[in-house]
Amino acid sequence: MQNALQRFKADIxxxxxxxxxxxxxxxxxEDEVSAGAILERLGVEQANASQHLAVLRARQIVVNRKEGxxxxxxxxxxxxxxxxxxxxxYFEEHLSEVTEMLTEIRLQASxxxxxxxxxx
Amino acid sequence: MQNALQRFKADIxxxxxxxxxxxxxxxxxEDEVSAGAILERLGVEQANASQHLAVLRARQIVVNRKEGxxxxxxxxxxxxxxxxxxxxxYFEEHLSEVTEMLTEIRLQASxxxxxxxxxx
DNA sequence: TTCAAATATTCTAAAAATCGAATATACTTA
DNA sequence: TAAGTATATTCGATTTTTAGAATATTTGAA
Numbered sequence: 101m102q103n104a105l106q107r108f109k110a111d112i113x114x115x116x117x118x119x120x121x122x123x124x125x126x127x128x129x130e131d132e133v134s135a136g137a138i139l140e141r142l143g144v145e146q147a148n149a150s151q152h153l154a155v156l157r158a159r160q161i162v163v164n165r166k167e168g169x170x171x172x173x174x175x176x177x178x179x180x181x182x183x184x185x186x187x188x189x190y191f192e193e194h195l196s197e198v199t200e201m202l203t204e205i206r207l208q209a210s211x212x213x214x215x216x217x218x219x220x
Numbered sequence: 221m222q223n224a225l226q227r228f229k230a231d232i233x234x235x236x237x238x239x240x241x242x243x244x245x246x247x248x249x250e251d252e253v254s255a256g257a258i259l260e261r262l263g264v265e266q267a268n269a270s271q272h273l274a275v276l277r278a279r280q281i282v283v284n285r286k287e288g289x290x291x292x293x294x295x296x297x298x299x300x301x302x303x304x305x306x307x308x309x310y311f312e313e314h315l316s317e318v319t320e321m322l323t324e325i326r327l328q329a330s331x332x333x334x335x336x337x338x339x340x
Numbered sequence: 341t342t343c344a345a346a347t348a349t350t351c352t353a354a355a356a357a358t359c360g361a362a363t364a365t366a367c368t369t370a
Numbered sequence: 371t372a373a374g375t376a377t378a379t380t381c382g383a384t385t386t387t388t389a390g391a392a393t394a395t396t397t398g399a400a
Binding site: 254256273 | 375376378379
Binding site: 116122190 | 223225226227228229230231232233234236237238239241242243246280297299300302303304306307308309310311313314
């Protein structure tokens with residue numbers, strides 16, 4: 101059972117391990133959105149968007165509903181948006197660490213200027 | 221910037237997208253642990269464990285400290301353990317949905333048996 | 341019907357991830 | 371210094387992921 105949980109987590113993370121799929125989940129954060137509208141916002145090839153949606157569907161991260169001509173997607177659970185929110189915090193913390201580090205480097209190197217390649 | 225954040229998230233998820241690496245992060249949840257001890261608990265090849273640790277290091281998910289002969293690993297931030305906790309909830313919710321679904325199927329099909337292909 | 345729109349699937353080539361085997365590096369101790 | 375222990379890296383083969391092109395499927399409308 102222990103392993104099953106780890107495999108499950110790894111599978112979900114794998115499904116989220118692509119910027120386009122992150123973008124899709126974020127598009128679906130609030131409402132249900134049609135495949136066409138998702139495609140439009142992503143700005144990628146239709147087939148490609150559809151493949152990424154298929155990955156998310158396979159892992160049951162998204163759910164879809166057919167209405168006439170269109171297919172509307174939505175998140176199956178909002179747990180994953182919690183996860184994305186934490187990731188944003190993590191990113192921001194990470195960022196501030198990096199900038200703190202750079203500030204320290206600059207202070208050590210003062211008073212003369214920091215060369216361009218040390219910025220980031 | 222929007223895209224940078226999405227790429228960042230995807231990168232972190234990619235780093236976590238393997239059961240062995242999930243296991244490593246969970247081993248490090250509480251304390252700092254030596255590479256050898258991690259290896260022992262994982263039960264994989266030494267080289268393989270080291271490769272997975274390298275992936276986690278590259279993404280700065282873990283941090284290491286050298287002490288004599290050994291290398292001690294720890295989590296750089298505890299945000300990711302929050303993420304793993306949410307994933308456990310998500311898994312449990314997922315599980316109960318599946319079992320509820322199976323129960324419904326059984327109730328609908330009662331009293332006679334369900335034929336194999338009618339199961340999800 | 342026939343056509344067009346929305347979406348999904350299949351195919352193929354290229355890139356990336358994974359594993360174990362072999363090897364390298366860095367310490368420690370004899 | 372030489373040998374041993376702990377850990378990391380490189381290499382080669384295999385598998386998986388990815389993107390775009392082409393094609394298929396489903397549905398609504400003429």
